[in-house]
Amino acid sequence: MENIKGLDSPAKLEEALHELQVHQIELEFQNEELQHIQEALNATKNRYQELFKNAPVGYCSLNEKGQILEANLTTLALLDQTEESLVNTAITNYIFSEDQDTYYFCRQKVIAQLDSTQTCDLRLLKKDQSIFWAKLTLATSFNNASQTVFRLVIQDISEQKKSEEQLKLAASFFSAAGEGIMITDAQNNILKVNPSFTTITGYQAEEVIGQNPKILSSSENCQSFYEQLWNRLEKEGSWKGEIINRRKNGELIEVIMHITTIVNHVNEVQRYIALYSDNSLVKQRELQLKNLAHFDPLTGLPNRTLLADRINQAMILTQRTFNPMVLAFLDLDGFKEINDNYGHDQGDLLLVTLSKTMQKVLREGDTLARIGGDEFVILMPNLKHINDAVPLIKRLLETVALPIQIKKVKINVTASIGLTQFPQEITVDADQLMRQADQAMYQAKIAGKNRFEFFNLQLNDNLKAHYEYLDQISNGLNMGEFELYYQPKVEMRTGNLIGAEALIRWQHPDKGLLSPLTFLPQIEEHPLSITLGEWVIHQALKQLETWKTKNIAIAISVNISAHHLMQSNFAERLAEILAEHPSVNPADLQIEILETSQIEDLKHTTNMINLCNKLGVSFALDDFGTGYSSLTYLKKLPIHQIKIDQSFVKEMLYNINDLSILEAIISLAEAFQHEVLAEGVETIEQGNILLQLGCELAQGYAISKPLPASDFPNWLSNWQPPQEWINSELQTHDEVSLLFAKVEYQAWASSITAFLKGDYPYVPKLNQDECRFGKLINSIEHKQHQLQYPQNQAQWVDIKALHQKSHILAAELVSLNEQNNTLLLAQKLVAFKKLSKELLAKIAQL
Incomplete structure (x- = not known):
């Protein structure tokens, strides 16, 4: 009441109302501020929730x-x-x-x-x-x-x-890589090397880190070489090529080097990475095989490979100088009878003798080549006129016809020669010239032998017959007369079936079943070869479909001509054919191509094979080591498998040259990381030696002859590899030396017998230390190799004694032969053969 009373005056009441209004305004401001704070708090909370939810x-x-x-x-x-x-x-x-x-x-x-x-x-x-x-x-x-x-x-x-795993993998690769790796900084100072670098160069890591790679350089590479290398690195960021470096011990070494530049985000050089591959072994094998592949081992004459190169060079020379060239195909008349009557050794000696006498007739720039058997080719380039070749050819015929005394046998032989010329009115290549000369040679044989004939395009009856034969082949294909046989390809040691080669046969209505050698050469470079090739691929894929339903899962290889492969649409057509057989895995198809000079455009061929590889189809190089063999194909063509020609397999047990070629091919395949398969394996012993040399895959009559598709499942259910193959082990270097020595001893023993019969003109080596087997025994004693064969020490003593006796007995035989003591000679020869057989049996037990 007192407070109210204090407001009884109007002035005081007005003052109180004013204060109330002020307080009300303050409360409103405070409420508004609290509202703003709450809104800000809510906004912050929402932002937090938004950040939380969408982080x-x-x-x-x-x-x-x-x-x-x-x-x-x-x-x-x-x-x-x-x-x-x-x-x-x-x-x-x-x-x-x-x-x-x-x-x-x-x-x-x-x-x-x-x-x-x-x-x-x-x-x-x-x-x-x-x-x-x-x-x-x-x-x-x-x-x-x-x-x-x-x-x-x-x-x-x-x-x-994932990055960490990749880094670990990279580190593991760096340490375990077979290639040498060197990393440098932008100033080319070595930062790091891997163990393989040390193996290749001889330098330990601590010896080279901080050094310039120049410590590896040799005087073999000129300054311009290094300038080109660095120019390529600066422009393209990488360089790859062959370079000759120097090891720590001063030895020169050829390496394949691949240098890559590592740059940062602004393209500044940070590192250089160099990869080294020791190319010495490959080069060594290349040289060895190149020498074997370019010259005939019997006569020392150029073979088909070298001849093809010289023909092409002569054609280029003719086009430049306008001086013609002549190509002659020479075939001995009746040489088969000489082999049949006197033996192959006598026949070989005749070929060697004739090669030497024929070379003396020719001019300095001419080429005499042996292309097989008793067939020779003479290349006469840079003639002033075609007729200038005629006197040379006549002298060749006269020289060949002269009697040849080989030991006690006088042999008479003649020759038929076919000639062709270059240039011609029509465009021809080296292969066509060879075929023309071959056809002309047959004309010479038909005309009576011991003569020569020029190829005449207009009057050549063989051409007419050739085209008639082409019509027969075409009609046969349309009439369903062709079929495929299948020869199994196996892993010899395990017996596993790895595939089959499809081999075409012609069920001729009049001549019966014909092998491909009777008709395929007739369609080379003809469009019919492409038609037939596509038919073979189709049939092989159909057979894969059929076998798949019978749970036979294998790959089939087909042979395709070089002419077919060189077609610009080959890969496209192959893709279309595969598409028609969608249930077949393309990886189950392999294409085999022959080594041939027809594969002229390596760039095109490589590109075509790469396109087919992308489809899943692999390639094999067939009959490797014969014909137009070229290491260039091996280096540049993206093939999967090398197939060793059966001619080397056939004679490897008796011919040291064939065995050497086999070993070289297997080693070369290993160096290039290709599969290697031997063709024509006909005996268990051949397969066993191949396994010992490192060749695991094979085909041939020791496994199975080519079979009709209907017989294949039955063969497969009964096939078992020989126990000798299962037990076979890869040979060491010393064991391979023993194998070579054994083969050469067999050849030596045969030459002793041939000499005594008058079939061999020279006295074989009688000194036991001069033969390969004698040298091996001396090496074993010198190096005390008996430590490697502790269980065979007694056998080695026996073998050495038998080897000495065989040489002593051989010397006695030669002496008795000179004395014409035929009775004692015959007795001693029986003892010699028995001794040789015993020695070979002892070797086999090692």
């Missing part, structure tokens, strides 16, 4: 039991879950079983050290149970009810883990 890493909260209370969108995406399926489930449900302990220990550390943050790497599971790597960051906090809450951050580190 690029996973966030979630767990209660003390490890159950998920909330999770953001990234967590849901990482685990491929919805919020409803995730909330209130245990986090351990999403941790890979093998990583549960990792999470448990991480959680225990957080509990033990409050206010700490712990991390661990482990694998999480998505909804479909797929796994990804994650980094978990775990910390604790408290909620409004003062309860412990775990805050979990999840980061996907799968790419990081």
Whole structure:
């Protein structure tokens, strides 16, 4: 009442009202400020919620039991879950079983050290149970009810883990790589090298780190070579080529080097990486095989390979000088009868003698080549006139017709020669010239032998017959007269069937079953060869379909001519044919191509094979080591397999040259990392020696003859490899030397017998230390190799004694032969053969 009373005057009442209005205004300002604060708080909370929900890493909260209370969108995406399926489930449900302990220990550390943050790497599971790597960051906090809450951050580190694995793999490759690796900085100072670098160069890592790679250089590479190398590096960022370096011990070494430039984001050079491959072994094998492949081992004359090169060079010379050239094909008349009557050794001696006498007739720039058997080719380039060749050819005929005395036998032989010329009115290549000369030679034989004939295009009856034969082949193909036979290809040691070669046969209505040699040469470079080649591919794919239904899963190889392969649409047509047989895996088809000079365009051929490889089809180089063999094909063509020609396999047990070629081819295939398969394996012993030399794959009559498709399943069910092949082991270097010595001893023993019969003109070596086997025995004694054969010491003593006796007995035989003591000679010869047989049996027991 007193307060009210104090307001009884109007002035005081007005003052009180004013104060109330002021307070009201202040309260309104305060309410407005509180409202702004609340709005700001709500906005901050919304932003936090927005950040939480949409953060690029996973966030979630767990209660003390490890159950998920909330999770953001990234967590849901990482685990491929919805919020409803995730909330209130245990986090351990999403941790890979093998990583549960990792999470448990991480959680225990957080509990033990409050206010700490712990991390661990482990694998999480998505909804479909797929796994990804994650980094978990775990910390604790408290909620409004003062309860412990775990805050979990999840980061996907799968790419990081993948990078780490790649780094580990790179480090492993660096250390274990067979190639030498050298890393330098931008100033070309060596930073790091791998163990293979040390093996190749002889330098330890500590000797070269910090040095310039110039310490490896040799005077063999000129300054311009290095300038071109660096120019290529600067322009293209890499360089690859052959370079001659110097080892630590001063020895020169040829290496294949591949240098790559490593740059940063602004294209500044950071590192150089160089890869080294020791090319010495490959070069050595190349040289060895090149020498074997270019000259005939019997006569020493150029073979078909070298001849082809010289023909091409002569054709180029003719086009430049306009001086014609003549190509002559010479075939001995009746040489088969000489072999039949006097033996192959006598026939070989005749060929050697004739080669020497024919060479004396020719001019200095002419080439006399032996291309097989009793067939020779004479190349006469740079003639002033075609007729200038006639006197030379007449002298050749006269020289060949002269009687030849070989030991006690006088042999008479003649020759038929076919001639062709270059240039001609029509365009011809080297192969066509060879065929023309061959046809002209047959005309000479038909005309009576011991004569020569020029090829006459207009009057050549053979051409007419040739085209008639082409019509027969075409009609036969349309009438279904052709079929494929299949020869198995096996892994000799295990007996596993690895494939079959499809071999075409012609069921001729009049002549019966014909082999491909009777008709395929007739269609070379003719469009019919392409038609027939595609038919073979189709039939092989159909057979694969049929065998697949019978659970016979193998690959089939088909032979394709070089002319067919050189077609610009070959890969395209192959793809179309494969598409017509969708159930066949293209990897089950292999294409075999012959080494031939027809593969002229290596770039085109390589590109075509690469296109076919992309389809899944692999390639094999057939009849390797014969004909137009070229190491260039081996180096540049992307082939999978080398097939050794059967001619080397056939004579390898008796011919040291064939055995040497075999070993060289197998080693070369290994150097180029190609499969190698031997053709024409006809005996168990041939297969055994191939296995000992390192050739595991083979085909031939020792395994199976070519079979009709209907007979193949029955053969497969009964096939077992010989026990000798199963037990065969790869030979060491010393054991290979023993094998070579054994073959040469057999040849020596045969030459002794041939000499005594008058079939061999020279006295074979009688000194036991001069033969390969004698040298091997001396080497064994010198190097004490008996430590390698402790179980065979007694046999070696016996073998040495038998070897000495055989040479002593051989010398006695030669002496008795000079004395014409035929009775004692015959007795001693029987003893010599028995001794040789005993010695070879002892060798076989080692």
